[in-house]
Amino acid sequence: MNIGILQTGSAPESLADAQGDYDARMRWLLGENDFSYVTYKVEFGELPASPEDADGWIITGSRHGVYEDHAWLPPLEDFIRRLASVRRPLIGICFGHQVIAKALGGKVEKSSEGWIAGPQLYECEDGRSFAANAWHQDQVVELPQGARPIARSESCAFAALHYPGFALSVQPHPEFTAEYFEGLLDEKGHVLPETIRETARHDSVQGKANDPFMRQLLRDFMRLGDAALVQ
Secondary structure, three states, X not given: OEEEEEEOOOOOHHHHHHHOOHHHHHHHHHOOOOOEEEEEXXXXXXXXXXXHHOOEEEEXXXXXXOOOOOOXXXXXXXXXHHHHHHOOOEEEEOHHHHXXXXXXXXXXXXXXXXXXXXXXXXXXXXXXXXXXXXXXXXXXXXXXXXXXXEEEOOOOOOOEEEEOOOEEEEOOEOOOOXXXXXXXXXXXXXXXXXXHHHHHHHHXXXXXXXXXXXXXXXXXXXXXXXXXXXX
């Protein structure tokens, strides 16, 4: 199965050199040897010609907001709608989660909670829970038609969304290991309030987000579609 990675942002250069850019994290997330991959640098205007150019798709995180004025954003949203029309499997992570919702009619804005960073606990609709590293100010606040919330946290009501027959998206970063998150804090932690930064660093060091649940669910969804969400 060939996966198209729609890369909408880049890691700080030193972090990318040491541990891989955001597309490398997507390959790790889904399994380096489980799929073949091609990366499209969407942030720099590179988009696939057709939804059929890959068997499945994944949209990375980004430093950008989905409501910002970038020339590459409208074509990306149009491509998402094309994917929805042909039902090619799609996964969205953080920015990817938000831009899928926006493209399909939802609303994204800055959270009243401010920055949410570091390990967070998420509760699933089926009673299970998982921990994952978060790094965001923006979040989905109004759902597009057909989206089904499947996970939430105290600070994020729509932390994971299922679009039956089509897509699965998550607000946190299951691709950020503790080591990768530490590197991100070293490079970009200055943007966070000090208390959030130090709490995030402490909790990450303590290994509070080393939970394979969401990683496995995303892998299964790419292979199995909606059947992956049935216990």
